[in-house]
Amino acid sequence: MTKTRTNKLRWWAAGLILGLAAMWGMYVKAGPADEVVLTIGESYQQVREQSRSTLPALTSDNTINLYVRRPAVLRFSDPQYGFVTPTAKLLSLYADQDGKVTQLTLSPQLETLPLEDAMSIVVKLQDQLRRAHWRPILTADHPPIADTPTMRANIRTGADPQTFWLAGNKYQVSLDIRRLKHESRPNDERYLIALQLSGPPLMTDQPAS
Template identity: 40%
Template structure:
């Protein structure tokens, strides 16, 4: 084996090792994100024990909500219908009788540009489809898509984009997106996403 060939082999091995280390680092960073891991209807304390983000205890004999003490992503922990959101700054977990009743959140830590907004929404919808969620009320609320029609609707400050999904007879969710005036970036088009999840109410 020539010296040049030997050096090429070592360089190739080094590239593979570096790529593996970068991938591992990305996985570790993602797994280190604080998360609220829950299932609608479960004991609230079970959610607290499973989650890596800190959140206050439920108040006995009350219907109320708590907010994680840091930015956190949602890991919906149902074994069949599970999914994961990006980190969220607005995030509420509601409870009744010390059981998780519903979630309302914005899966983002700041208002997003339109391209980034659609990327988050389409990724969530893709996760839902793969997990067995189905869109409902399609005649009035078609699922989000990256089309000129959807972009025009979202850019309209007087309109809100909405879609509804259901997981069997267990859960329903509402997904909203609308244009938002960000005073920190007054010349940019920015958007907010809202996600609400609760037990299914039999809506067709």
């Protein structure tokens, strides 16, 4: 095989790989997003069957941290208290000894975000909770996160506000937003949201004064 023909084959192979990569990228963008569908208390196996996701099989070694390997939307499917999150790169479920889902933790974003974008996600999630009849609790010390100049200033200084919500006597959610600081980039403002969802035992509201 001549050197010229070898070079042509290399260029052809490289072009084919790039073309396939571009086609795959278009397919991923055009295709439906992964989705984890669940309610607290369902069997983990049922969650896997009704979801379109990369959740792993349940074994005796991994009941604590069952995480997706590809970003996915969470659809909390309780008929009364349901809500949907933006696509989460970090989404992890926890199952008990009976294989039932007891808790989940997620960060409803694909990367750390500017404060403007992070606040928008948090406010919209809280609006969903309100519409689905969740109620905020412990509001004296942990009020719902509001997009105000004061709240933004507090978050920028590391206040890390956290808010708590109850759905009847069935579920609870904690939601917070915090700034991530990089030692090498102290002026780079990036923010991370964390949402935790679980069932009983539930937190209780503060007693009336």
